[in-house]
Amino acid sequence: MSENNPNILALDFDGVICDGLIEYFETAWRTYCQVWSPTNLTPPEDLAARFYHLRPVIEVGWEMPVLLRALLVGIPEEKIWQDWVAIAQQILVGEGLKATDMGAKLDSIRDEWIASNLAEWLSLHRFYPGVVERLQQIIASPVQLYIITTKEGRFVRQLLQEQNIAMSEGSIFGKEYRRPKSQLLIELIEASAESPAIWFVEDRLKTLQGVKNQPELNEVRLYLADWGYNTQAQHESIRYDKRIQLLSLSQFAEDFSVWP
Incomplete structure (x- = not known):
């Protein structure tokens, strides 16, 4: 492969x-509704x-119903933006809940x-516009495609199959792998015969x-997907970052040679 x-x-x-x-x-x-048994099973309009x-x-699935709890007990959105990890833990501890139980439910x-x-x-x-076609092009090319996600791998495979995208065995690393994404990237490098050129696209800046902070991953090219679950402030925060590049959906759909 060229650079x-x-x-x-x-x-x-x-x-x-x-x-x-x-x-x-x-x-x-x-x-x-199963955990907190509200009197009205229809969610508030907003x-x-x-x-x-x-x-x-949100980083992991169990946090989603906890976020609803935070909103419904009146925690201000500004505070959630500033200190979500602590708020989520306070709700779990305060109400005698466990993250593992919530995730399993x-x-x-x-x-x-x-x-x-x-x-x-x-x-x-909804698959983002042009993504299905681009994935099919990549699968048909010499580039090895992997999905690394905190979603259960079986759910990912189900959704891809609906779009006629056939991923090879062992190419989807879901929540069931129970390892950080950085560790999974290290394992991909270690499993390669040569030093591979790895590009990683993620919509969570913290990830x-x-x-970026792993020395073993210094050569991995990093992209923040600007169409995903992130904010304009996060886009601005990496404007001068030498490692993390902002990637648009239109660029993603193009040949690798035009990526930042």
Whole structure:
């Protein structure tokens, strides 16, 4: 491969390949209802819009119903932006809950939904414009494609299959791998016969900063997907960053030679 092309392209899923905001909210609300048993099972009219707006603070699925709890008990959005990790932990501890239990409940609700009405569940996901076609081009090329995500791998595979995207065995690293994305990237390097040119596209700036701080990953080219679950302030914060490049959806759909 030339320096204008990667040997390995690693992509996040949610916020890079697929927009699942509508499904996230619905699954989070169903989970919320099971955990907190509200008297009204219909969510407040503005709750979904507020949840969508705050989606960039969420890192792992169990946090989604906890975010709804934070909003419904009146924690200001500004405070959530500033200190979400501490707020989420305070809610768990204060209400005697565990993140693992919350995550298992959310996954179980999603599994039941898929089993009972797969078409409905699939219909609530939107692949970003041009992404499906670009993935198919990459799969047909010499570039090795991997997906590294905090979503359960089986859900990712289900959504890709619906778009006729066939990923090879072992190319999807989901939540079940229980390792940070930086560690999985290190393992990809270690598994390669030569020093591969790895490019990593992610919509969570904190994740990219974690990769940037790993000396073993100094040669990995890092991209923040500006169409994902991040903010304009985060885009501005990396304007002069020498490692993390801002990538637009139109650039993603183009040949690697035109990427920043």
